[in-house]
Amino acid sequence: MDQVLFIVWRESVEALLVVGILYAWLKASPAAGQRGLRFLWGGVAAGLALSGLLALGILGISQFLSDDGQEYFQAGMALVAAALIVQMVYWMKKHGRTLKRELESGMSERVQQQNWWGLLVLVMIAVGREGSETVVFLYGTVAGADGSQMLGYAAAGLAGLLLAFATFWLLQLGGRIFTWRRFFQFTEILLLLLAGALLVSGLERLVSIGALPGLVDPLWDSSHLLDDSAGVGKLFADFAGYRSHPALLVLGxxxxxxIAAVGFLRRVGRKA
Incomplete structure (x- = not known):
């Protein structure tokens, strides 16, 4: 549930940032007026609808699969979610400094051309990107949960959304401690940890159904020191991929x- 809260919180804050930048620009632009704002909110609604269609599509596909097929599908979605998280961190490190300028430039061009539908598409893509990532991340996290757990996941998602609005409000106030730069630096670390946890989850599913060899499974048993099914061990398992009974392949x-993620992102950071 902590994963769900974090994913909804982080992605909602990023979506609010994008919409907030475009809203502020339109409010300050005499050429846009109220018409521009209507297309802005239309783009937000279209982006959310696009994300909803993706969610229905993923759920629909999973319903038509056999038991083994669902295991493969859920493992694949967990691995895709891990890859998307790393890609998102990379994208933000590369474009974070110029995000505001790029969004406003695209908005200005469309307003000058009176291309209101182009403005709607721009907003739809921006919001739909965040929403679609959230759908994939959440499916990779909650796949296989039973009915009793889903209520807790829904509550965690709602809490994450409310926390996102509060976080966005605090970030808009500004300050020396709680700034956008520190927010992205902090959540970047958590996202990489979460991607590692999803990677482990997907690989474990493939090992459990015999699609991949565990090589040595388990490699050790550290449950007497830190159990991955409860307490602090469960938190490390959810957010960092810790396992008290790891398979050699998964650990490797x-x-x-x-090694790859840290090295690659450090190079990207130096270039940025």
Whole structure:
């Protein structure tokens, strides 16, 4: 549930940032007027609808699969979610400094051309991107949950959304401690940890159904020191991929992921 809260919180804040930038620009632009704002909110609604269609599509596909097919599908979605998280962190490191300028430039061009539908599409893509990522991340996280757990996940999602509005409000106030830069630096670390956890989850599913060899499974048993099914161990398992009974293959891929991710993102950070 902590994963769900974090994903909804982080993605909602980013979506609010995008919409907030475009809203502020339109309010300050005499050429846009109320018509521009109507197309802005229309783009937001279209982006949310696009995300909803993706969610229905994913759920529909999973319903038509056999038990083994669902295992493969859920493992695949967890791995796709992990890859998308890394891509999102990379994209934000590369474009975070110029995001506001790029959005306002695209908006200005469409307003000058009176291309209101182009403005709607711009907003729809921006919001739909965040919503679609949220759908994939959440499915990769909650796949296989039973009915009793889904109520808790829904509550965590609602809490994440409310927390996102509060966070956005605080960030808009500005300050030396709680700034947009520190927010992205902090959540970047958490996102990479979460991607590692989703990677482990997907690989474990494939090992459990025999699609991948565990090599040595389990490699060790550290449950007497830190159990991954409760308390702090469960938190580390959800957010960092910790396992008290790891398979050698899963552990090796997890270590390779961290070596590659840290090295690659450090290079991107230096270039940025």
């Amino acid at each position: 891929v997890w270590l390779a992921y961290w």
